[in-house]
Amino acid sequence: MLAVIALGGNALLKRGEPLTAENQRANVKRAVTAIAEVVSAGHRVVVCHGNGPQVGLLALQSAAYKSEEAYPLDVLGAETEGMIGYLIEQELENALPDGPRVATLLTQVEVDPADPAFDNPTKPVGPVYEKGEAEWLAATRGWVIAPDGDKYRRVVASPLPKHIPDVSIIKLLLDQGVIVICAGGGGIPVVRRADGSLTGVEAVIDKDRAAELLARNLGADALVMLTDVDAVYQNWGEPGQKAIGEISPDEIDAEDFPAGSMRPKIEAACNFALVTGGMAGIGALQDALGILERRAGTVIAGRPE
Secondary structure (H helix, E strand, C coil): CEEEEEECHHHHCCCCCCCCHHHHHHHHHHHHHHHHHHHHCCCEEEEEECCHHHHHHHHHHHCCCCHHHCCCHHHHHHHHHHHHHHHHHHHHHHHCCCCCCEEEECCEEEECCCCHHHHCCCEEEEEEECHHHHHHHHHHHCCEEEEECCEEEEEECCCCEEECCCHHHHHHHHHCCCEEEECHHHCEEEEECCCCCEEECCCCCCHHHHHHHHHHHHCCCEEEEEECCCCCEECCCCCCCEECCEECHHHCCHHHCCCCCCHHHHHHHHHHHHHHCCEEEEEEHHHHHHHHCCCCCEEEECCCC
């Protein structure tokens, strides 16, 4: 089975945890243990990952320079792809010394320059702040902020991914038995000019939507989105909350879930299952193999196994 595994930002860095290299490596090591279990079970794997905390941190560092010296989000996204990809690649090679080769590919993802998301920033990046500090940062740096639980975070444009120019390269690597780490942070956002050339754009693409597009383009059998909760829950945070096990796309309504949390994952899962007939799973990092085997997490399936 070919599985595209998308590691959520919270799976790589726990909420509120300091953004240190040591913490990120420790979390990557835990994530790789789950991926190695999937590989050892005989599955082929492509790995995607989030970058919200990391790209936000780099944006903060960049803001220390003069405004004309600050790096745009596409360049910062490329930096996070390299940084996180390096950690995942190295830890996978350590965990699977006799296993498949591993390669990280900086991946451009094309978006529509007319996407309405550019006028309505919704993608959280960077650390969480208390309301007063967030409002001060918004006023002094021109940020857009939004609530994140009882805190606030910066939000940026998150256009829909339309095309992955590097899919043919990813397929070449897969044909050689390579574990590919790609489309990190949703990929590097680019738009196509009138002359056909590509250029970067100020945005952060949703990682789960990019992973779903990638999974379809690769003809993957499964899309697995790993986060810091064990399943999708009905009435989350309320008395009587209930975990959803296996369900069809027609039986689950993404509108019932918050836009800033599970909704993008559910929409991506439903689209993958409906278009391909395959299965998409959402759940905890340590349950990766269990989700693939339909005995853990929430499984949204287009057809019975």
